[in-house]
Amino acid sequence: MSSNTMISLRPENVIRQLPWRLGSKAALGFILILAIFSLVGWLYLTxxxxxxxxxxxxxxxxxxxxxxxxxxxxxxxxxxxxxALDRVEARASELGYGPATEIQYLTVDNYPASTEPVEAAAQVVYIENSVDDYIDDVEQPSWWQEKLDMMAAWLEGRELEPLTQ
Amino acid sequence: MAIMSAAGLVLIGQLVRWQVLEHHRFVAWAEAEHQDELVIPARRGEIRDATGHMLATDLIEYDISASPKIITDPAATADRLAPVLDMPRNEILQLLTADKPWVPLKNKVPQSVGETILGWDVVGLLAESRSVRVYPEGRMGAHMLGFVNNNGNGFYGVEGYYDNMLNGSPGLQAGERSPFGDLIPLGVSRFVPPESGPTLYLTVDRGVQYVAETELEDAVKRYGAQSGSVVVIQPKTGAILALAGFPNYDPNNYGVSNEYLFSNPTVSEQYEPGSVFKIVTMAAGLDAGVVGHMGTIYDGGTIEVGGRVIYNWDRQSHGEVDMTDVLAKSLNVGVAQVAVALGKERFYTYLRRFGFGQLTEVDLSNEGPGTLKTPKEANWHESDLGTNSFGQGIAVTPVQIAAAIGAVANEGLLMKPYIVQRIVDDDRQVEVQPTVIRRAVSAETAKKLTDMLVEAMERAESPARLPGYRVAGKTGTAEIPVPGGYHPTLTLSSFAGYLPADDPELLILVIIDRPTTSRWGSETAAPTFKRIAEQLVMLLNILPDDVRQTVDTEGNPQLSLNGGN
Incomplete structure (x- = not known):
């Protein structure tokens, strides 16, 4: 059996005859996709x-x-x-300064200074208990105990209270 | 075939275990291999005095070390390190060529040195930073400040009490790391910045503290004493202006000090107050009405209370004396009569009202409550009523007694002592307000007693008197309890006083422990009080009574000019 098929070995013919050869549109599409992927890759890497x-x-x-x-x-x-104060004091001594030994106060009329005491700004926040409250852990004398104490004091010849006026 | 089947089953079983049953464990294990968390320590908050001066802050120091096996040129590295670390070049070279994986070169080098070495970027040379607490005033205020150890934990004083707050919140840097330990930037990561601790502004004025400490040290040495304490408070608010204890220590080098020095004597150590306590007994007697401030009693030289005979300090009888004389002559028999007249219930109720036997809740670490036996307790004896009246058989802390006498100065209101005035964070500021604990005695009683104390000091010609100012105060000379009784010679001398008496700005308590030149408070603590007070009135611009009263009566605002010569 003979064959009439001519096989050209010229490179351009080989390429043209390759089975996976794409059409020009497909090639364009492929290049576009490649470019997009390259762009995305480049963007990602950047x-x-x-x-x-x-x-x-x-x-x-x-x-x-x-x-x-x-x-x-x-x-x-x-x-x-x-x-630091010890350093400042040492330096002041070197410079010939010493503690003040006498103070003279001068009163200047109508001097625009605040006379409000420091503590006026302080605000009392709460009072825990009042003067009438007793402290729980000190036992208070009962009415009978007070009378017995008075009786004992009277028998001993001493006044229970007051000591002085 | 059977063997292969069995092996196959085992393999499948293991695969099921790895992939299904212990899936989470292996995932966590894998993550742990490349996930890393770095805790970023927070900067500890600063402590400043009332004027804003720095008392405690953090400083960065570096520890320099090396991995000899990965240092490529030890000789050149030693040449560079020697002048920077201030070490002999040969010593460094010897360390860099040692057959060890890691060698420390120098610890605690300054920040500039550490950063210079880091800047070289020499592979194998390590500079590890760490925070160190620094106290620029050195020993000053050591007891009230406390210290911070190498692990960043605060102990004693403000550092101890506010430790959690000062520590702030540590930050976190978490994410995937490369085999070299670097964070992979594109990996999943998390960064939580650290939150520094707030800055604490104290009520303490460093000038007042300095005066208190220098005078206390001078007094302890002058009177040959063992130790001493000074408390300065503002009686109207309870704000602490100074807390001094001597001997003290340097919190920058606390490791070289004896441990017993760390305790703050003004809040942690208790002592028998002695005659200073007569102020409290007299306040109770006046308030309950069992004595009048003009009233008289007969002092026969002794009194028996609960089977125990009480004598005066001079073992003398003083005959008929008024209540001011009882204070001026410091008569034990007189105040014991007051306590007996009050009765045990009322007497101890008043002591509780003045805060004895309880914590003052001052914001300082390791506060002690003192010791107060009450009639409810089994070990209380009837004779305690007599001895307690003049401050024997009862133990108090210096801050406790200062607060109690401050109540007399403050029209009868007992204030809670406090040392932190302001807490300042990045975005908020909390101002601490003075707190009244309770009324101890009436305002009228407090006023009467103040006048009596001023008069008593005049009658006794107290060396604590300050020219130009009415000072209300009382000396104390307490015997020192030892097993089986009291020490035959040694005493604890003290003086508590406040001024100006009609409008108190300052309360100063001086305690001199075991003076040897004189055992009496009038000859040791009282002159120390005067030396402190005369400097503080200048420092705090507290006007003399006549100047102040002139201003008050004329109603003119005035300018005071201080002139020394």
């Missing part, structure tokens, strides 16, 4: 790298913020140490 970079940056900033806070706290502490 986004992911931005998120990652931002995340690291946030961590760095947090760390920097902590450092600045700590440095601030250290500076405040240094100020407090420099203002």
């Amino acid at each position: 986004n992911a790298s931005t998120v990652t970079a931002t995340s690291y940056r946030i961590d760095e900033l947090r760390f920097e913020l902590d450092q600045v806070r700590n440095q601030n706290a250290t500076l405040i502490l240094e100020i407090a140490e420099l203002e």
Whole structure:
């Protein structure tokens, strides 16, 4: 049996004759899908790298913020140490200052100063019990006990109360 | 074939166990492998005085260590570390080349050093930060502040009482981590920021505290005493202006101090108050009407109460004396008569009203209630009525007695002592208000007693008197209880007083424990009171009586100018 089929081995013919060769529309569609996937992939990767970079940056900033806070706290502490009273007193002594030994008060008429005492601003919040309340854990004398005490005092020749006026 | 079937069954069984029965356990196990939680400690709240000056804060320090096996160039690293850590280069090199997985290089280095080393980013070099509590005023206020240990727990004083509040809430950083421990940014993560503790503003003024502490230390040394305490309060509010104890310790280095020094003597240690307590007995007698402030009694030199004979401190009879003389001469027999006239029920009711035998509920750690035996208790004896009247056989804390005498100064109202004035958080502020516990005696009684105390100090020519100011107060010289009785020579001397007597701004209690130069409160505690008071009236701008009364009568606001020479 013979065959009339001609098989060309030229490359363009080979490609043209491949069984999965697509039509031009299908190829366009395939390229479009590929481009979309590439775009989505690129967007995802870009986004992911931005998120990652931002995340690291946030961590760095947090760390920097902590450092600045700590440095601030250290500076405040240094100020407090420099203002410590024993140090201030020692420095004042070096400069020739000493405790005041005499005070002179001058009264200035109509001086616009508040005379309201400090405690006036304080507000009493509650009174737990009044003067009439008895404290529970101290036994109070009964009426009979009081009379017996008075009787005993009378028999002993002493006054129960009052001691003085 | 049977063996293969059996093996197959076992395999299927295991698969069922892993995939179905213990599914959750394995999922959790897998998550634990790559999920991590990092607790971020909160910054402990600061403590500041009434004027806003820093008394306690946190400082960051670093511990520097290394993993020698992963340091690529130990020699170069040692060269860089030596000047920064202030250590010999060879010593560092020896550590960096040690055959150990981890070596500590230096602990507690300053923040700047730690951050410099972190900035180098040398693999194998570790700088671990930690928070350290710092007290910029050093020993000043140690007893009232307390301290914080290496684990961040507060003990004693304000640190102990407000420990939970000061600690704040720790934060959390949770998420998936890489094998190197770094958080994977795209993974599921959670960040809860830490909440710092609030700042506490105390009622204590550091200037007042400084005066109290320096004068107390001076007094303890001057009188050859063992220890001492000073309490300064504002009687109208109960606000504590100073709490001093000597000897004290440095809370920055509490580890090198003896443990017994940590206890705050002003709230934790109890003592027999002695004659200062006569103020309370006299207040009760006046309030109940069993004595009048102008009335007289006969002091025969002794009185028997419950089978026990009570003598005066000088073992003398003083004849007919008025009640002010009872205070001026500090007559035990006189106040014992008052207590007997009151009767046990009324006497102990008054003691309870003044807050004895109970906690004052001051906001300081480790407060003690003192010891007060009442007739209800089995170990109470009839003679206790007599001895308690002059402050023997009863134990109080300094803050307790200061609060009680503060009630006399405050028109009979017993105030709750407090030390934190304001709590300031990021978004809120809580102002602590003065609290009246109860009325101890009437305002009239308090006024009468104040006048008697002023007069008594004049009659006794007390060294606690302060020129320009009417001072109401009382000395105390208490014997010290020892097993089987009282110490034959040693005493605890004290003075409690307030000024200006007609409008008290300050109440000062001075306690000198076991003075050796003199056993009497009038010669030790009273002069110390005066030295403290004369500085505090300047510091707090408390005007002398004549200046203040001139202003009051003329009704003019006035400016006071302080001039020293």
